[in-house]
Structure formats: C-alpha cells, structure tokens
Amino acid sequence: MGSRIAQALRSVFYIEKHERLKVFFLTCAFFFIIGGYTITKELKDSIFISVVGKDYLSYAKWLTMIVLTPALLLYSALVDRLRRYQLLCLYALIYGALGLVFTYLLGHPTIGLENTTPNPSRLLGWFFYLFVEGYQPFVVSIFWAFANSITTPDSAKKYYGIMVSGSKLGGVISAAFGWWILSSATSSLFVSTDSSKHQLLLACASVLSLLVPVWIWGLIRNVSGKYLHGYEAVYQVEKQRTKEGASDTGVWAGLTMLIKYPYAFGMFCLVLFYEIIMAVLNYQRIGIAQEQSSNISDVSGFLFKIILVTHTLGFLISLFGTTPLLKRLGERRCLLLVPISTAILFVYFRIQSTQFAFLSMFVALRSIHYGFSYPVRESLYIPTVKEVKFKSKSWIDAFGTKFAKTTGWVFNHLARGLDMGAFITAQSFLFGSIIGLWMVTAYLIGRRFERAIANNEVIGLDSDETNSTTQTV
Structure with a gap:
C-alpha cells in the first residue's frame, strides 16, 4: 500500500531533469505575482468603499473598460518591440513602483x-x-502568456499544477499576513491605525511585484534556450515570420483576431461566463462583509479571511488534483468539470440557503477556478500564435473579465428591488443559462484544442500562410 502511494506521488511530482530549473523559476515568479495580487485585489473594494462609496462600484467597472482600451493598445505596441520576458519584467516593475506611490x-x-x-x-x-484592475491583464496575464510560450502541451499537463500550487502558497502567506495585520492583535504593535495597516500591506505587495523580474532574469540566464521554445510548430511559424519581417502585426491585431477566430472568441466566453457568476456573488459577499464590520480594517480583514481559505483550498486542489486529472481526463473533459461543479455548488446553496452555505459555495468556486480551471484554461493558448497568446489574451482577460463584472453588477443593481423569491428565480435563471452555454463552449474549445495538438496544428494562421507542420483554423 505504501509503495503504491509513493509511486502515485512520484508520478504527480516528478519533474524531468531538463525541466526542473524552468519550473522552479516560473513557480517562484508566480509565487510573488499572486502574493502581491492577493493583497492588492482584496484591498481594492474595501479602500474604494471607504474613500468613494459602495454605490459607485458599478460606475468604476464601466470606467475601467474605458481606461483599459488605450492601455491595451500601448501594450500591443510593446508586444511587437520587446521580448516576451522583457514585457513581463517591465509591467511587474511598473506595478511595483506605482504601488509604492499609492x-x-x-x-x-x-x-x-x-x-x-x-x-x-x-x-x-x-x-x-483602476490601478488594481489593471494588474490582472498586465501582470498575471502576461506571466501566463510568457509561460505558455515556453511550455509544450505535455509539459503543461505535468507541471502547471505544481506551478499553480506554488502561486497558491504565495496567496496563502499573503492572505494570512493581511488578516493578521488587520486584526486587533496588531493595534498595539507597529501599526495602530486603519491607514497605517493598509499602507503596510500595499507596500509589501509592491515589493513582491518588484521582485518578479529577479526570478524571470534568473530563468533566462540559467535555462538553455532550446528548452524555452514551447510548442515547436508555433516556434517554427514565429521564426519564419521574424525572418520575413512579418512579426510586427500592429496594435489592433489582438482585437481583430479575437473577433476573427472562433477559438479565441471561445476563450473569451470561458472567461465571461465564470466572471459573470462571480460578480453577482461578489456583491453579496461584500454586503456580508459590511454587515459584520464596523470599520475599513474589519471589512478588509473579513475579505482576507475568505481569500485565505480560498487559497488554501486552491493550493490543495492544484497540488493533488490538477495534474492527475489533466493526465487522466485531458483538457476537454477537465474543462467540462468546471461548469458541472459550478452547477452542483449552486444547487447546494439553494437547498441550504444559509450564509454559511453561500460563503462555502463562493470559496469553493474561487478555489476550483484558481487551482484547477485557470491552469487548464491557460494551457489552451499553447498551440496559438504569438498574437493570440499575448495580444488577444490581454483583450480577453481585460474586457472578458471587466465586461462580465459590469454585467454582474448591473444584474445586482436591477435585482435590488425584488423580493427574495423573485431574486432567487432571476438568479437561478441567469446562472442556469450561463452554465448551459459554458458547458457547450467548454466542449467545443476542448475538442478543438485536442485536435490541434494531435495534428500538430497552429491556431491563428492566415489562409495565405503555409508551413509543413501546420494548417489554418
């Protein structure tokens, strides 16, 4: 029995010798990224509510989409001018520096x-x-685009779970630190006011972001270039484009390819469906936090407590569940597990209809997303061209997430005047419709991915491009 368990653990955690340094540096970089993001993301709503007011959150969602458009165009221009790792380092440094200003x-x-x-x-x-809302598309998203560009589909199945578990560990430590700082136990120590507590947390998050380039630079200096090619068919296409001087595709390429290619649009839908559901639920979570709090530190502390449990559960899921499930079931079936589990959790909440059941559902959904759904979804970008990986992905992560959150806030705003029975009916109809569309999209995207890998295809080529190992979508 013991030997079987040891063998199973070795199959999950074994890393091939030539991949060890790459996995190590990527995991460390992701540890610091998510560690910093965990703090800033949980401070975002509590600080906005304290400074501006809860009633203006929906307006902030709309404003975010407007401001992100020129920022995404600038980012797209930089994609054509900087190397992949330089892009990640630049934005990590920018967010670290701006964090210190705030x-x-x-x-x-x-x-x-x-x-x-x-x-x-x-x-x-x-x-x-606005600063915090840009962290996802301009730091987290770029990290995944970079990781996908230097990882093969087989390596993603083996190591993405390990890499994500490292990031969840960063989230656990940051959330625990944030919860402790915001608790009354620290009032008699080195931080005594709400302002100083939030300043300390944001300073720590900024330092974590500033340390990300250290690990990326270590990756570039210590890992041989032949292990940084990723999906070989895509590498050959990009090499040919560079040789022909066709690698500069313009600032609008990401948006046009998102509209042009069904595969990219399907990725947009996968983000959209999850985020709409979470936006609706998040409004209720913030309401619970305010009901149980008397000041901003109490609100932030409650949110940090919830995210601490979320990252802890996500750590366990990514460490022990993601890799085995990807190896056994493949991407298509794993993608389907996410909307199915969402439906099951929502039914559980509706049957119980308690605050504990709501928070349990919320934590479970986010844990599954961070620990399982996210790495599975990100691996779908591996067989795509650079424009989809970096440019379309930035539009997807920015506008898919922000549009979904805006939609969720609009639903909550319209539903405020409904009685409990009507609200439950409206929410159930919305979630049921979204989950149904989500399952169809997950099946189609997963099937297309598996066909591309089996046939050594590159997704995102124009019809006039030819390559012996690829074909167009």
Whole structure:
C-alpha cells in the first residue's frame, strides 16, 4: 500500500531533469505575482468603499473598460518591440513602483484613509481601483502568456499544477499576513491605525511585484534556450515570420483576431461566463462583509479571511488534483468539470440557503477556478500564435473579465428591488443559462484544442500562410 502511494506521488511530482530549473523559476515568479495580487485585489473594494462609496462600484467597472482600451493598445505596441520576458519584467516593475506611490498617498490626511467620509469626488479611490484592475491583464496575464510560450502541451499537463500550487502558497502567506495585520492583535504593535495597516500591506505587495523580474532574469540566464521554445510548430511559424519581417502585426491585431477566430472568441466566453457568476456573488459577499464590520480594517480583514481559505483550498486542489486529472481526463473533459461543479455548488446553496452555505459555495468556486480551471484554461493558448497568446489574451482577460463584472453588477443593481423569491428565480435563471452555454463552449474549445495538438496544428494562421507542420483554423 505504501509503495503504491509513493509511486502515485512520484508520478504527480516528478519533474524531468531538463525541466526542473524552468519550473522552479516560473513557480517562484508566480509565487510573488499572486502574493502581491492577493493583497492588492482584496484591498481594492474595501479602500474604494471607504474613500468613494459602495454605490459607485458599478460606475468604476464601466470606467475601467474605458481606461483599459488605450492601455491595451500601448501594450500591443510593446508586444511587437520587446521580448516576451522583457514585457513581463517591465509591467511587474511598473506595478511595483506605482504601488509604492499609492502606499504613500493612502496615508495623506485629506485624500487618504485618514479621511473617513466617502465621497465620489475623491479621485484617489478611483485611481487606486483602476490601478488594481489593471494588474490582472498586465501582470498575471502576461506571466501566463510568457509561460505558455515556453511550455509544450505535455509539459503543461505535468507541471502547471505544481506551478499553480506554488502561486497558491504565495496567496496563502499573503492572505494570512493581511488578516493578521488587520486584526486587533496588531493595534498595539507597529501599526495602530486603519491607514497605517493598509499602507503596510500595499507596500509589501509592491515589493513582491518588484521582485518578479529577479526570478524571470534568473530563468533566462540559467535555462538553455532550446528548452524555452514551447510548442515547436508555433516556434517554427514565429521564426519564419521574424525572418520575413512579418512579426510586427500592429496594435489592433489582438482585437481583430479575437473577433476573427472562433477559438479565441471561445476563450473569451470561458472567461465571461465564470466572471459573470462571480460578480453577482461578489456583491453579496461584500454586503456580508459590511454587515459584520464596523470599520475599513474589519471589512478588509473579513475579505482576507475568505481569500485565505480560498487559497488554501486552491493550493490543495492544484497540488493533488490538477495534474492527475489533466493526465487522466485531458483538457476537454477537465474543462467540462468546471461548469458541472459550478452547477452542483449552486444547487447546494439553494437547498441550504444559509450564509454559511453561500460563503462555502463562493470559496469553493474561487478555489476550483484558481487551482484547477485557470491552469487548464491557460494551457489552451499553447498551440496559438504569438498574437493570440499575448495580444488577444490581454483583450480577453481585460474586457472578458471587466465586461462580465459590469454585467454582474448591473444584474445586482436591477435585482435590488425584488423580493427574495423573485431574486432567487432571476438568479437561478441567469446562472442556469450561463452554465448551459459554458458547458457547450467548454466542449467545443476542448475538442478543438485536442485536435490541434494531435495534428500538430497552429491556431491563428492566415489562409495565405503555409508551413509543413501546420494548417489554418
């Protein structure tokens, strides 16, 4: 019995010798990225509510989509001019530096957290919200695009679970630290005010972001270039394009390819469906946090407690579940497991209809997403061209997420006047429709991915491009 368990564990955690350094550096970089993002993301809503007001959250969602458009066009221009690792390092440094600026401003007696009167004219709250909303498409998304560009489909099945578990460990440590700092136990130590507690947390998150380039630079310096090609068919296409001077595709390439290729649009839908559901639920989560809190530190502390449990469960899922399931079931079946599990959890909540059941569902959904769904979904980008990996992906992660969140907030706004029975009916209809479409999309995208890998295809080629090992979609 013991030998069987040891053999099973070796099959899950064994890393081939030539892949060890690459997996190590990617895992460490992702550890710091998610460690920093966990703190800033959980501070985002509590700081905005304290500075601007809860009623303006829906307007912030719309404003985010407007501001992200020029930012994405600038990013697309940089994709054509910088190397992949340079792009990731640049944005990690930018967010680390801006985080330190916001750290200082939060302590200001008038525009910062010392002023406890919410007002929509307080610009710091708006700018901070926009800053945090950009972290996903401009740091997390770029990391995944970089990882996908240097990873083969077979390696993704073997090692993405390990890599994500490392990031979840970063999230666990950051969330635990945040919860501790925001608790009353630290009031008599080195931080005593709400403002100083939030400043300390944001400063730590900024430092974590500034350390990401260290690990990426270590990867580039210590791993041989022949192990950084990723999917060979895509590498050959990109090499040919560079030789012909056709690698610069313009700032609108990501958006046009998102519209042009069904595969890219399907990826957009996978993000959209999950985020709509979570946006609806997140509004209720924030409401619970406010009901149980008397000040901003209590609100933030409650949110950190929830994300601590989420990252802990996500760590266990990614470490022990993601790799075995990917190896045994493949991407298509794994993609289907996500909407199916979402439906089961929602039915559980509706049967129980308690606050504990709601929070349990919320934590489980986010844990499955972070620990399982995310790495499975990201591996789908591996057989795509650079424009889809980097440019379309940025539009997908930015607008898929933000549009979904805006849709969720609109639903919550419209449903506020409904009685409980009507609200449950409306929410059940919305979730049922989304989950049904989600399952169809997951099946089609998963099937297309498996066919591309089996036939050594590259997804995202124009009809006039030819390559002996690829064909167009």
